[in-house]
Amino acid sequence: MDFALSEEQQFLTQTVNDLLRDQCSLDVVRNDASENQTKNASLYHALTELGIPGTLISEDYGGVGLRLLDAALIAESLGGSVATVPFIGSSVLAPVAIQLAGSEVQKDTWLPRLASGEITCGVALGDHVGARDNTPISTNGATVSGRAMFALDVQDADVFLVATKNCELHLVEAGEVELNRLFTIDKTRSVGEIVFDSASSDPLLSSGDLKGTLATVVDAGRVVVAADTLGAGQAMLDKAVAYAGERQQFNRVIGSFQAVKHMCAEMAAELEPCRSLVWYAAHAFDAIPEEARLTACHAKAHLAEVGRFVARKATEVHGGMGFTDLLGLHYWFKRIELNRQLLGTPEFVRNEAAKLQGWI
Amino acid sequence: MDLEYSAEYEDFRSELRNFLEEHKHLSPGAVARAPANRESKTDGPNPAQRWQQLLIENGYAARTIPKEYGGCGEEPDSLKAHIIAEEFAKARVRPGHSGDNRLVPTVLELGTEEQKRWLVPPSIRGEMSWCQGYSEPGSGSDLASLSTRAEVDGDDFVINGQKIWTSGAQHADMMFCLVRTEPDAPKHQGISYLVFSMDTPGIEVRPLVTMTGEATFNEVFFTDARVPKNQIIGKRGEGWFVANNTLKHEREGLGDPHQAENRFREIEELMQNENVDGEPIMNNPAHRDRLLQLQGRMLAMKYNGMRVLTSQRKHEEPGLPRWIIKLQGCELNHQMAAMAIDSLGELGTLYHHSEHIRAGGMWQQRFMMDLGLIIGGGTAQIQKNMIGERALGLPKEPKVEVKPA
Numbered sequence: 001m002d003f004a005l006s007e008e009q010q011f012l013t014q015t016v017n018d019l020l021r022d023q024c025s026l027d028v029v030r031n032d033a034s035e036n037q038t039k040n041a042s043l044y045h046a047l048t049e050l051g052i053p054g055t056l057i058s059e060d061y062g063g064v065g066l067r068l069l070d071a072a073l074i075a076e077s078l079g080g081s082v083a084t085v086p087f088i089g090s091s092v093l094a095p096v097a098i099q100l101a102g103s104e105v106q107k108d109t110w111l112p113r114l115a116s117g118e119i120t121c122g123v124a125l126g127d128h129v130g131a132r133d134n135t136p137i138s139t140n141g142a143t144v145s146g147r148a149m150f151a152l153d154v155q156d157a158d159v160f161l162v163a164t165k166n167c168e169l170h171l172v173e174a175g176e177v178e179l180n181r182l183f184t185i186d187k188t189r190s191v192g193e194i195v196f197d198s199a200s201s202d203p204l205l206s207s208g209d210l211k212g213t214l215a216t217v218v219d220a221g222r223v224v225v226a227a228d229t230l231g232a233g234q235a236m237l238d239k240a241v242a243y244a245g246e247r248q249q250f251n252r253v254i255g256s257f258q259a260v261k262h263m264c265a266e267m268a269a270e271l272e273p274c275r276s277l278v279w280y281a282a283h284a285f286d287a288i289p290e291e292a293r294l295t296a297c298h299a300k301a302h303l304a305e306v307g308r309f310v311a312r313k314a315t316e317v318h319g320g321m322g323f324t325d326l327l328g329l330h331y332w333f334k335r336i337e338l339n340r341q342l343l344g345t346p347e348f349v350r351n352e353a354a355k356l357q358g359w360i
Numbered sequence: 361m362d363l364e365y366s367a368e369y370e371d372f373r374s375e376l377r378n379f380l381e382e383h384k385h386l387s388p389g390a391v392a393r394a395p396a397n398r399e400s401k402t403d404g405p406n407p408a409q410r411w412q413q414l415l416i417e418n419g420y421a422a423r424t425i426p427k428e429y430g431g432c433g434e435e436p437d438s439l440k441a442h443i444i445a446e447e448f449a450k451a452r453v454r455p456g457h458s459g460d461n462r463l464v465p466t467v468l469e470l471g472t473e474e475q476k477r478w479l480v481p482p483s484i485r486g487e488m489s490w491c492q493g494y495s496e497p498g499s500g501s502d503l504a505s506l507s508t509r510a511e512v513d514g515d516d517f518v519i520n521g522q523k524i525w526t527s528g529a530q531h532a533d534m535m536f537c538l539v540r541t542e543p544d545a546p547k548h549q550g551i552s553y554l555v556f557s558m559d560t561p562g563i564e565v566r567p568l569v570t571m572t573g574e575a576t577f578n579e580v581f582f583t584d585a586r587v588p589k590n591q592i593i594g595k596r597g598e599g600w601f602v603a604n605n606t607l608k609h610e611r612e613g614l615g616d617p618h619q620a621e622n623r624f625r626e627i628e629e630l631m632q633n634e635n636v637d638g639e640p641i642m643n644n645p646a647h648r649d650r651l652l653q654l655q656g657r658m659l660a661m662k663y664n665g666m667r668v669l670t671s672q673r674k675h676e677e678p679g680l681p682r683w684i685i686k687l688q689g690c691e692l693n694h695q696m697a698a699m700a701i702d703s704l705g706e707l708g709t710l711y712h713h714s715e716h717i718r719a720g721g722m723w724q725q726r727f728m729m730d731l732g733l734i735i736g737g738g739t740a741q742i743q744k745n746m747i748g749e750r751a752l753g754l755p756k757e758p759k760v761e762v763k764p765a
Contacts, residue, residue, distance in 0.1 A: 001362070001363060001364070001365055001369070001439055001666075001669075001670070001673075002361065002362045002363075002670055002673075003361065003363065003663070003666040003667050003669070003670045004361070004667065004670045004671070004674075005361070006361065009361075069361060241752050241753070241754065244754060245753070245754060245755070252758060253755055255748070255754035255755055256754065256755040256756065256757055256758060257757075258741070258744075258745065258757060261744065261745065261748035261749070261754050262741070262744040262745075262748065264748055264752055264754060265687075265743075265744035265745070265747035265748040265752065266744065268680060268684065268747055268751065268752060269684040269687050269688050269744075269747060270688075272664065272680045272681055272684055273657075273660035273661050273663070273664040273681070273684070273688065274660055275667075276660060276663035276664040276666065276667045276681070277656070277659060277660040277663055279361065279663065279667075280659070280663040280666075283361045283363070287361075287363075288363070295659065298652075298655065298656040298659050298660075301652070301653075301656055302653075302656035302657065302659075302660060305653070305656075347649060350649055350652040350653070350656075351645075351649075353652055353655070354648050354652060359632075359642050359648060359651075360643075360648075
């Protein structure tokens with residue numbers, strides 16, 4: 001029994017954090033945000049050199065062949081630095097789907113290029129995680145029609161993975177679709193609306209356990225979104241603690257006032273168990289299939305709740321400065337808020353957890 | 361990350377399961393630890409004591425206490441301890457005890473040989489029960505300001521003063537107690553740690569009825585109570601450091617994640633079995649969502665506990681994951697009790713004999729007791745100070761003496 005990160009995993013986290021510290025400063029994020037840039041070329045290139053886009057891709061296809069827990073640790077680091085690069089769609093949902101459902105030819109076609117960072121993949125699962133304003137995605141042979149909202153990692157994507165209303169998974173090349181970017185509060189990630197009008201597709205899976213496969217893909221995404229919130233929340237807590245230890249009023253650092261200290265303690269007390277929940281859910285995806293779906297739901301929902309709490313309290317600890325653009329805290333705040341709604345709101349996901357347990 | 365248990369531990373677990381299956385009918389029921397009956401000691405061991413003895417013989421209680429003091433003499437193994445807690449909880453059988461999880465480790469660590477032989481064996485047999493004399497009316501969170509005096513007179517300490525919040529004092533055989541022996545020393549350095557019989561002349565116990573309607577706590581008054589000088593644990597003036605050893609053990613004991621998981625399962629059953637307007641409460645989406653939120657919190661705390669356990673096995677300081685357990689664990693239990701009460705609605709308010717009462721009013725009792733636990737053993741606010749200062753490194757409040765106006 002060893003519920004802890006391995007030395008390799010600690011090293012991975014350290015390596016990614018070092019890189020992000022050098023190449024993803026707040027100035028970089030601010031600049032990207034002002035240009036609506038969510039795929040910072042030099043940062044993405046540096047991450048590619050570490051093999052990050054291929055984290056979950058088997059070594060047979062040029063990837064690193066790691067597990068979801070490793071991907072969750074990377075997401076935590078990316079969330080911690082509000083990094084302006086694709087990951088959840090292109091490096092988690094798409095590789096998991098293609099490896100689960102793709103033919104040998106499809107794997108050979110797409111995985112090595114995803115792993116090398118040569119291409120990125122936008123992912124549209126909207127019909128299955130609380131569709132809003134969608135036009136259901138339908139198929140006619142190897143063509144796809146409909147409108148998918150809130151597709152992830154869409155900027156400069158070369159190909160799109162789309163789930164149809166009846167749970168088929170299709171790959172559609174970018175030239176086949178109309179992409180309209182959606183500008184959310186979070187300027188560090190790209191989401192968009194994709195319009196398919198008889199777009200020709202490469203169907204990944206159109207028979208067999210369609211629902212089960214799609215659900216597994218969603219599980220992976222939920223764990224990784226939760227991990228991103230964990231990282232962003234931890235960064236906000238760390239900033240709040242640092243600020244409380246420096247800022248002086250009434251001739252005292254404000255962290256010595258219990259009103260401020262207790263806000264910090266409450267954030268830590270709420271957030272720290274979340275780390276274990278994310279680890280467990282990721283490990284369950286990798287190794288305990290019978291617990292994977294329920295723990296993925298709980299990780300997604302609980303991190304959404306705690307993330308919002310921490311984002312708010314950490315802002316309050318910074319007083320008026322927290323509310324300004326000067327400190328840039330709002331990038332983390334907004335990333336946490338977008339994560340909350342992605343791949344199913346907490347209420348939506350908890351309802352799924354109720355069904356899983358036979359309560360409905 | 362590897363959540364499998366090695367063969368040694370799997371064997372240990374299956375032996376324990378077999379043991380529980382075979383013997384659980386002998387367990388004296390899932391009630392709080394029965395007070396040792398001070399009146400009828402000559403009648404031989406009571407069922408609770410016999411159960412404890414059986415557990416010790418089989419290595420499931422007092423595991424790490426050396427054999428010469430009546431324990432099993434096993435090496436500390438936090439994983440085995442975890443498996444024992446888990447299996448007893450799953451089987452809903454009352455676990456054994458280690459005498460008193462605050463006093464016994466303290467005596468073993470800091471007592472003299474004579475004290476160990478005197479105090480440890482009867483404690484772990486359940487023949488010598490304990491109460492803790494720490495808090496005073498004027499010294500709660502600021503415990504080190506305590507003012508119960510013990511003055512030396514010949515071969516004795518003579519104690520005068522008052523303790524409060526003394527759980528189980530009306531049943532206990534013995535008290536471990538903090539007293540001020542060096543009134544002129546700085547407050548942390550003038551305290552000594554004494555142990556004595558509750559039959560000592562000059563001790564008066566008055567039950568303190570709490571909001572639950574029960575008197576689990578007491579006030580204890582000392583009027584010239586004489587305690588032999590050799591009944592001090594550690595040196596004179598070092599009682600604060602001896603006591604911190606005790607408080608450490610108490611903090612770790614609270615907020616057990618197995619307890620939370622069991623409680624969660626009970627509420628799940630309740631919501632499936634209780635009907636409102638002919639429909640199971642589970643069908644109400646608002647109640648169901650609340651239950652799911654609690655499940656998320658409960659799982660996070662359960663896995664947090666696994667992380668602490670792993671750190672302990674590697675002899676690493678668990679840090680923040682351990683600091684938060686008391687605060688978060690007690691709060692979670694309290695909220696779960698609230699959830700159960702709200703599921704029962706008006707029925708949830710029944711507290712005394714009624715044919716309609718559910719589980720004997722247990723949820724109300726827990727709801728109130730848990731609030732007591734949020735306050736006791738270091739209030740939630742003191743916990744937050746400790747998290748802020750010791751885990752996050754924030755500065756302490758500046759010390760200013762403020763006299764009441």
